[in-house]
Amino acid sequence: MHAQSVTLDQVWSWLGEVPDPEIPVISVVDLGIVRDVAFDGDECVVTITPTYSGCPAMQVISDAVGEALRARGVDKLRIVTQLSPAWTTDWMSETGKAALKGYxxxxxxxxxxxxxxxxxxxxxxxxxxxxxxxxxxxxxxxxxxxxxxxxxxxxxxxxxxxxxxxxxxxxx
Ligand SMILES: [Zn+2]
Structure with a gap:
């Protein structure tokens, strides 16, 4: 499978299954860490923003995102870490906040x-x-x-x- 045959919606839903390493009940999408998904030619570009700069879990999250997408055949992949604008809790979905509370x-x-x-x-x-x-x-x-x-x-x-x-x- 080539990246061209993958839609952005598919990538988002796959990322929605990647749990946050610190809080496994919440996905990296619901946490608001995944800022953007785009295709640059046939390369899938995923932009992630740490919950705060220097967040020790960022490398783990980046690896998990990469693994999840490569497992689905997205082999041309670039993960960009973007520090600005900084993450705020506004980026966390209501689903994410409810999951946190349930946890x-x-x-x-x-x-x-x-x-x-x-x-x-x-x-x-x-x-x-x-x-x-x-x-x-x-x-x-x-x-x-x-x-x-x-x-x-x-x-x-x-x-x-x-x-x-x-x-x-x-x-x-
Ligand atoms: Zn109490």
Whole structure:
């Protein structure tokens, strides 16, 4: 099979089956990492944007995307990593946000959170904490326990009502 006989819709649906390596219940398409699919002549060009620059999972995602498409016979393939415009949670689909919640991870609540304090090491006071709802009971009576959860993309929270700890997907 040559790339010419493959439609963009097919490529998108195949990519929709590629799970995010950190959160396997959500696909790289629903997460909004896949920005664009196009054909340049007979070469398939997939543009991906990391959830934040330096995201350690990016190489894994790039490899998984390449494997999934080559397995379908797309052998002329180029994967472009595009850092700008930066990924925001707006790119995550509603399906993706619902899947996150079902997995016990609180989805990102707002895209305008100032995390400059996190990046530059400015004092904690500069960090506006989002109101994060507990994925178990829905309570917003939650507390940040650690800026870093099981992966750098997540913060660890604790619900003060049901006492369950949970991950909050914070990268944006
Ligand atoms: Zn709770």
């Amino acid at each position: 016990g991870i609180a989805p990102p609540v707002e895209q305008a959170i100032d995390i400059s304090g996190l990046r530059s090491g400015v004092k904690r006071g500069a960090f506006k904490e989002p109101e994060v709802a507990c994925p178990n009971c829905g309570s917003t009576h939650t507390q940040l326990t650690s800026q870093f959860g099981s992966t750098p993309c997540k913060a660890l929270y604790k619900c003060l009502d049901c006492r369950e700890p949970f991950d909050y997907f914070k990268c944006h």
